[in-house]
Amino acid sequence: MTLRLPLGAAPDGRPLTVSEITATAREVLETAVPPLWVVGEVSGFKRHASGHWYFTLKDADAQLRCVMWRGDAARVKGVPEDGLQVFARGALTVYAKRGDLQFVARDILPTAEGGFYAALLERARANLEKDGLLDPARKRALPQFPRAVGVVTSPEGAAWRDIVAVVGRRWPLAELVLVGARVQGEDAPADLCRALALAGRLDGLDVLIVGRGGGSKEDLWAFNDERVARAVAASPVPVISAVGHETDVSLTDLVADARAATPTAAAEKAVPDRAELLRRLLAQQGTLGATAARRMELVRERLRGAAARMDRACARHVERGTARLRDALVRIAAAGARALEARRSEVARLAAKLDALSPLRVLERGYAVARDAGGRVLRRAGDFPPGLAFRLRLADGEVRARSEGSR
C-alpha cells in the first residue's frame, strides 16, 4: 500500500483539505480491500433514471451505502426489494461528495432460497449457462450396450458398492472401472476434477458415472463446484451424474448427459438388463422362425402350382404329339396301301403274260411235247428214228409211244 500523503499532515505541514482526506481514504480502501461478498438486508432501494441502482445494505447494527452501475444492474435477474436478504459482490470505496463509505456492487444474489450455498450455486450455474454448458443440445445419448463403465466416486463409499451390485446383476458382461476420488471435504472438488480428467484419459470407456450417496448439503457440496461441473462437461464420454438422494439436484446433474437420483439408479441407467434382452432375443427367434416357415410355405405353394401347370402343359404337348403321330401313321399306311395295290396289279399283269406263255397252256390247246427217255425234247422229224421209244407229254398226262419212222 502506497499513500500519497502521510496520515496526519500534508508534506509541507499544512492541514489537509477535505478532498485530500477523502481521496486518501478512497485510495486506501480500494487498494487494501480486494473485491468481496457482503450479506445484508436491502433498504431504501432506488432505481435512478440513468439505470443505476442506489440502496443500503444493513444488519442489526450497521448500514452500508451501495451503488450498482447500470451495466451491472442490467445483468441481475429481478430487482432487489426492500427487506430482502441478499449477497452482494463488489468493492469498497469512498463517495467523496458525501464523504460516505460506499460499496460498489457488481453482482447481487438473493439468499432466500438456501443462503450462501444457493447464492454460490446460482453464480456457478449462471457461469455455466453463459458458456452454453447447460444447453440441452449438448447432452449425449448413453451407449446401449456399454462394455466398460467408469465410476468416479469414493472407493469406500456406498455408491460404489451399490453400482457393483446393480451392474453385476443386470449386465455382468461389462467391466466396471473405479476411479477413486474424495467426494467430500475441502479438497474434494480438486480431487474430483483430477479423477474426471484421469477417467478421460482411459481409452475404451463407454460411459462414466460420477456421484456419491446422500448426505448433508455440505457433504454434497463438491458436486456443486463450478470446476467439477466443468470437468464433467469436458468428459469425452457421456456422463451420468448421481449425487445424493431423490431430492438433491446438483450442478453436476445439470451439466451431465443424464441425471440419476441415486447411484443405484445411475447404474440402472448405465447398463441394460441382460434378462430382458434375452427375452427380446427369444421373441425375435420366434419371429424369425415363423417368417421363415411362412416363406417356405409360400415357396412350396408356388412349387406345387408350377408343377401342376407343368403337368398340364406336358399333357397338352403329348396330346398334340399323339395326334400328329396318328395322322402320320394313317398317311403312311395309306401310301403303303397304294404302293401295294400298284405292285399287285403289275404282278397280275405279269402273271397273265406268263400264263399265256406257259407250255401247259400250249398243251391245252392240243399240242404235245415229245421227249426221249433222257427227257430231251424231240423237235425235229429226224429226232424220231424208227423204233424210238419216246414219251408224249399232253396237257393232262403222258403217253408212251414208239416211232414207226419219219417221212
Add this chain to the structure above:
Amino acid sequence: MSASSLQEDLARLDAIVRALEADDLDLDRALALFEEGVERLRAARERLSAADLRLRQLREAADGSVRLDDVEG
C-alpha cells in the same frame, strides 16, 4: 467378446426380421437371411451368457501413465 458387435448383431437381427417379413424377397436371399439371423441370434446369446462382472481400478502411476488394476468386488 465385444459389446459393439453385440449391438451390431441386434441391429442386424432387427433388419433381418424386417426383411423376412416383407414378401418381395427371392428364396435364396430369404434362406441366406434366415441362416444369418439364426447365426446372429446364437452369437448374441453366447455373448450375453458370457462372463462375470470384472472390477478394475484406474490409477495414475508415478510416471504419469494410467494403470488398470483388478480389484475385489
